[in-house]
Amino acid sequence: MYGKLAQWDDTIVALATPPGVGAIGVIRVSGPEAYPIMDALFPSKRLADQASHTAHVGVLKDGPVALDEVVLTLFKGPRSYTGEDVIEISAHGSPYVQQRIIQAIVNRGARIAKPGEFTQRAFLKGKLDLAQAEAVADLIAANSEASQKAALHTIRGGFSAELRQLRNQLLSFSALIELELDFSQEDVEFADRSQLYTLLREADGITKQLLDSFSLGNVIRNGVSVAIVGKPNAGKSTLLNALLNDERAIVSDIAGTTRDTIEEVLNIEGVLFRLIDTAGIREHTADVIESIGVERSMEKIERADVVVVLFDAVNETPASLQQDWAFLEEKKSKVLWVGNKIDAGELQQLQEKWRPLSQALLISAKTKNQIDLLKKRLVDLVISGAVNTEGTIVTNARHYQALQKVAQSIHDILSGLDRGLPGDLIALDIRRCLHFLGDITGEITNEDQLDYIFSKFCIGK
Structure with missing residues (x-):
């Protein structure tokens, strides 16, 4: 099914922990020769005779030369991550020592693993399906609680279980419909069309729910790009510092202090926001460097998921503000209007002044007044409620x-049933739907696709 990938019968080795100096580094060996190779390097005892899932302390030796005192953890196939014989070597964290150990293993017949090859073998051995294997990489790259939970849910099979149940039911109907083709002369129906119709309606709902979750999933996985824009001296850098609770950006009363964009990352309720403090935007400036900064600010606005328009609530007016930023209405659907410097005016008068712009939030970046509410507005704008990663999120x-x-295949099947299409055409649409479901979990795949997917993993995983 997987071409030459299914013929893998060699032994691989790689460093499973990040390269560099540390207290401990873990080297992973997997394959049929894992135990013979390590027995040759570990004279303390015969590892092949030891029980699986046990740890053993001793000295690794390359002939007469001692390499390191290590802890070996044994996993015998199929009760291992890859489904093969696996040995994990916990060595001291010297890159030189680790490389000596890896080279000794290679000299005895192993080869250096390709990126993601351990997880690829786990997939080929049936330890994980393809969706679960890809979630391993997502978990390694998780940079927030939400991304961690979403990846763990998929690794544990939550996503795959939903797809597998749907696929099995469709397979059953497909088999019955195709059986009808063998008895076409008798004009019999083995598949209950009403049950198929009900199943497809349920499947359509499940698929729509999964598709709808992708907008949240994209936020969880990649974070949200937030461009903070406004006129010079509106307080953008002060706001960035207030959000980060750190003096990250230079603040002064001189307009145009920020000449280039400054980017920082902020975690709010499990969602990563990439905050971009842009140069103040004004129509005319003789400063060449400031002009370049303004151009870059406009580029950041184009690419941002959310735009925070920061304005001087004391000195600007609703009419001038909406005129200056009218172009945003066509470019961006997610815009937050934030009035700054309420500490410099009388709050009640400012609230009355900005009542026409009802969606505006009035704050003081200098005193951090309403900063927590601004953070909540940001979260609500991108996820429309609390992050719930207990269910499946694509x-x-x-x-x-x-x-x-x-989803398109399901609609085609439903349309065929409504139009009374013959069984062979219905069966064709069902097979197409089964193909796309199998493409997600790996029941349907090819060597090039697998190589591409696993090439994005780190070496040693």
Whole structure:
């Protein structure tokens, strides 16, 4: 099914922890020769005779030369991550020592693993399906609680279980419909069309829910780009510092102090926001460097997921503000209007002044007044409520594209049933739907696709 990938019968080795100096480094060995190779390097005892899932302390030796005192953890296939014989070597964290150990293992017949090859073998051995394997990479790259929970849910099989149940039910109907083709002369129906119709309606709902979750999944996986824009001296850098609770950006009363964009990351309620403090935007400036900064600010606005328009609530007016930023209405759907410097005026008068711009939030970046409310507004704007990662959230663009094709196939089957199409055409649409479902979990795949997916993993995983 997987071409030459299914013939893998060699032994691989790689450093499983990040390269560099540390207290401990873990080297992973997997394959049929894992135990013979390590027995040759570990004279303390015969590892092949030891029980699986046990740890052993001793000295690794390359002939007469001692390499390191290590702890070996044994996992015998199929009760291992890859489904093969696996040995993990916990060595001291010297890159030189680790390289000596890896080279000794290679000299005895192993080869250096390719990126993601351990997880790829786990997939080929049936330890993980493809969606779960991809979630391993997502978990390694998780940079927030939300992304961690979403990846763990998929690794534990939550996403795959939903797809597998749907696929099995469709397979059953497909088999019955295709059986009808063998008895076409008798004009019999083995598949209950009403049950199929009910199943497809349920499947359509499940698929839509998964597709709808991708917008949240994209936020969880990639974070949200937030451009803070406004006129010079509106307080953008002060706001960035207030949000970060750190003096990150230079603040002064001189307009145009920020000449280039400054980017920082902020975690709010499990969602990563990439905050971009842009140069103040004004129509005319003789300063060449400031002009370049303004151009870059406009580029950041184009690319940002959210734009925070910061204005001087004391000195600007609703009419001039909306005129200056009218172009945003066409470019961006997610805009937050934030009036700054309420500490410099009388709050009640400012609230009355900005009542026409009802969605505006009035704050003081200098005193951090209403900063927590601004953070809540940011979260609500991008996820429309609390992050709930207990259910399945689609974070993978490949899965999303496949689910779009699943949804279209379901609609084609329903349309065929409504029009009374013959069984052979219905069966064709069902097989197409099954193909796209199998593409997500790996029941349907090819060597090039697997190589591409696993090449994005780190070496040693």
